Amino acid sequence: MTGSAPADEVAPDRPTRDRTTRSAALIATLVALPVTALVGVLAFVQLSPDQPAEPAAAPSPTASAVRPQSTAPVEMAAPALAERPATVCRALLSQLPPAIGDLAQRPVSAGPEQNAAYGDPAVTVACGGTEPAVDDTDEVLIVNGVCWHPEQAADVTVFGTLDRETAVTVRVPNAYEPPAKWLPLISDTVVASVPSGGDAPRGCRG
Numbered sequence: 556m557t558g559s560a561p562a563d564e565v566a567p568d569r570p571t572r573d574r575t576t577r578s579a580a581l582i583a584t585l586v587a588l589p590v591t592a593l594v595g596v597l598a599f600v601q602l603s604p605d606q607p608a609e610p611a612a613a614p615s616p617t618a619s620a621v622r623p624q625s626t627a628p629v630e631m632a633a634p635a636l637a638e639r640p641a642t643v644c645r646a647l648l649s650q651l652p653p654a655i656g657d658l659a660q661r662p663v664s665a666g667p668e669q670n671a672a673y674g675d676p677a678v679t680v681a682c683g684g685t686e687p688a689v690d691d692t693d694e695v696l697i698v699n700g701v702c703w704h705p706e707q708a709a710d711v712t713v714f715g716t717l718d719r720e721t722a723v724t725v726r727v728p729n730a731y732e733p734p735a736k737w738l739p740l741i742s743d744t745v746v747a748s749v750p751s752g753g754d755a756p757r758g759c760r761g
Contacts, residue, residue, distance in 0.1 A: 655740045661677060721749055
């Protein structure tokens with residue numbers, strides 16, 4: 556029969572096509588495996604909490620937090636002082652810190668050599684005033700080596716020293732609670748600059 560090819564001439568083409576198909580599949584598999592592995596690694600890196608894609612930026616240094624406050628001078632009286640108290644008060648004011656807690660120091664209207672103020676509303680420190688008159692049974696607070704007598708006024712708590720050569724008075728507005736928490740740094744400066752003296756009540760002597 557003239558139009559058809561013998562059966563034994565067609566059969567050899569099948570193994571050739573099979574080998575070609577298997578080779579193509581093998582090449583596709585070899586290419587796909589590393590791509591799949593790479594995708595998996597990238598996904599792990601992105602999802603892992605211990606391996607961020609970009610290092611976190613280090614926080615920039617900032618100044619100590621200070622409460623927003625007025626910078627206007629605080630009204631304070633400045634009575635004339637005798638020579639010795641004036642010398643002691645200058646020593647105290649020169650050593651007071653620039654801030655107590657988060658309250659920054661503010662200017663005062665008079666007597667910067669004997670007065671200081673912090674924050675808004677202002678916590679004030681006055682040196683050279685009158686020592687409180689107290690009995691042995693009155694309340695006293697010993698803070699960092701300084702004996703204070705607290706007295707509640709209308710809108711402030713007034714603390715006066717009882718064991719110093721020259722009296723120091725601290726006024727803390729009721730907006731700050733508890734009021735005695737502002738005394739430690741001031742007490743440290745008082746101990747360093749104002750000599751002890753006077754007839755302190757029994758409570759101050761422990």
